[in-house]
Amino acid sequence: MSLLEVAVERPQRWDAPFGNAMGDAEVDQLLELDPFYEMDTSAFPSALPLREILKNDTRINYYPSGGIIVREGDYGNSAFLVLRGRAQVVLSGLDPELLGRQPNQKQGFLKSLVRMWRSPKLPEVRQAIRARQDFVDDNIEEVADLTQTRVFLQDVPRVLGDSRTVTLKPGEIFGELAALTRTPRTATVLAEGEAWLLEIRWQGLRDMMRHTDSLRQHVEQLYRQNSLRVHLRETPLLSQLPPDALEKVVADTVFESHGNFEWHATFDVSRQMRPEAIVTEPLIAEEGSPCDGILLVRSGFARLSHHFGSGHRTVAYLGKGQVFGLSEAIQSAMGSEITSLTHSMRALGYVDVLRIPQQVLSEHVFPYCSRESLAEVAMKHAVSCTTEHCQSRDGQLGDEQPRIDTPLLEFLVERRLINGQQAMVIDLDRCTRCDDCVRACAATHDNNPRFVRQGQRHGPFMIAQACMHCADPVCMIGCPTGAIGRDIATGIVRINDLTCIGCSTCANSCPYGNINMVEVRDTSGAILVDQNTQQPIHKATKCDLCADQVGGPACQRACPHDALVRMDLGNLAQLSDWVSR
Structure with missing residues (x-):
């Protein structure tokens, strides 16, 4: 082993379980309930037993009367099974201010300066990978914070008013639509009286559906019924x-x-x-x-x-x-x-x-x-x-805009770039190749830029290789730990460095090649290697849209020639404005 290498234990899928209190007794109780009771445990592979899925990919949440379980418009990463009590699905009519959605926390100017001063000179420096119990402790703290900051409505009947509601009883599942399709929640769900729900991380839900036909058929039936009714009401x-x-x-x-x-x-x-x-x-x-x-x-x-x-x-x-x-x-x-x-x-x-x-x-x-x-x-x-008139992603007609020519439209559709909600578009006629955008990104992210200033081109426009925070982020499909997921409020696709095990699944799944695997170092500059294989440990990295920065994406702010923009390529009105400026 080189003197510049340090052997550590490679992170595993369940280093950070979803819940901190799921012991064998709780799992035994779950296995006596539907739909788990009818599952054939022998159908699961030995490396992925049903007991371990329930123990590590689920958690039991308590909600007081009027507690908000999910909010309409938030991105969903989990499904819910009602264990005790009732849940009320509110299809429309609630004032968004009542739902307690918190603004995104941004770093202030002073914190941004401190971050830059403390930034290591070497790229991708991590603190030494800690023991598994440390990961669990971090996760427990995070879950506890989520529990303590839950929002609830004290006078639910008065608040609901004429809102259309549906009551869910013990044994019913909801939220699987948003969890499996990586889309926003279509309704708000409140606790009707005190309620205990089992929250199932979508990775566990996916694995159970793969190995049990009964659950998959049940979820598909719910998908059909719920999608149909909600969509028809919104048309x-x-x-x-x-x-x-x-x-x-x-x-x-x-x-x-x-x-x-x-x-x-x-x-x-x-x-x-x-x-x-x-x-x-x-x-x-x-x-x-x-x-x-x-x-x-x-x-x-x-x-x-x-x-x-x-x-x-x-x-x-x-x-x-x-x-x-x-x-x-x-x-x-x-x-x-x-x-x-x-x-x-x-x-x-x-x-x-x-x-x-x-x-x-x-x-x-x-x-x-x-x-x-x-x-x-x-x-x-x-x-x-x-394409005579452009249309935004929410389906509303915009004002009349200059025509998007057919070749440009075909370029976006054939390459499925219309999937990108925050694509990096560079006007090569204005770009002087100064690389200020690259340096700004590196200064913000561990001295290693999170994008590559190259990509597919159409005329003077280039779609750079930077995460587009897609409307359908297929990079999330195969992640075994849930390390890559959407921000609940903004939809930004982010990677949790603590739970990333470096399996490369997300990088291989991204159809645009916008996720990179990088070797990580400790504070002394030594490359971290797997103590068993002696191979370097990698972590997935990608653009996080500088979500915690006050000014937004550093790449766009750093461009001195207004040649770079982050844009929703599915919003033809916005694209038309920028192309014809």
Whole structure:
């Protein structure tokens, strides 16, 4: 062993368990409850037994009456099972200020200076990796803090008012949608009286679903039911329907999934750039076929295209909350003949859609809409599906903007860069290659920049290799410890250095190559190596968007030529403004 190497024990998945009080007695009690009682423990591999999953990937939380369990809009990393008491799901109507969302803590100017003064001269210096009990103690302290700072509503009936609510009883699971799809919570859940809930870290939920069909089927059923109802309530076309009409729509709506949930495993940028690549994408609806209703995008991205010459031309992309086929469905309802679809819709990766048949629209939706309102909706929808007008990620039409040319749109869609909510875009005509952005990033992050100033190019614009904090962060799918996850309030994807075991799963999963594995050192400069294999211990590093810095991303602030911006590439209005400045 070199004198500049120090042997330490490599971090393991369960060095920092999710809960601090899950002993054998608690696990025994859980195994007597549904859905764990019916699970076949022999179906789990010896390296991943069900008992260990329950012991390390779950924790029991107590909530006083009115305690907020999850808040609408927060990003979810776990599911919940009601053990005792009841939980109340509030679908709408609560004032956001009542939910107690805390602002993000930023470092002040003095703290930022102290951090720079104390920053080691060597890159990626860590304190010596501590004993496992130290990791557990840190985790216990964090969980305790979360428990102590819980927000609760003292007068729940008065606060709820006319809010639509659903009561969950012991044995029911909720929150799995946000946990598995890495999306914001769609409702607020409160404790109805005193309640005890089992919180399941999404890694444990995923592992149990992999090895038990019963749990997977149960969760999928919940996914269909909850996604359907919530999405239909949020769709403007259906928001004014009488309750009985809405129930008939709910009964006849079909839930569909297209593509692959782990699409990153087969994603190949070079192959996507070939002209014939578009026909290999999962076809959801085909141009020229009769319109048989509308499709509501629940999650994921879809390509909207039409025939052009001997191939296909990308017209736009559709994301969560957007609608396909509405104009044709309205025309079919108003006319005597069925209208054909004018575009094709294909899945970019994994897409969940809700299909409302034409007959259901004609019988239970359109009769409650005037011809004028239907014509207006059809016109707005037709505009929103072109690049003449740009549309933000939340599905609202923006003001008229300069046109996003088709090649730029295809560049973003084919490479799935529209997945990026905070992409680093560099205008190469303005960039002087001074590297001030790189140096600023290094000064903020352990003397090692968290991005590479190179990447895919379109004309004068380059998408640098920096974490884009994606709308669908597939890097989180395989992480065994939960070290990589979203910030609950902001959605920023961050890595917890304490629980990262250096397995490289996130780096290999990122389709854009924006996560790097780095060798770490101790304060003397010695490289830390595994005491068993004598190989260097690596840690995953990536852009954290300088979340704790007052001024925001250091790279953008340091650019002296206004050549660099962090941008949501799915927001075509914002992109159009920046491109045409």
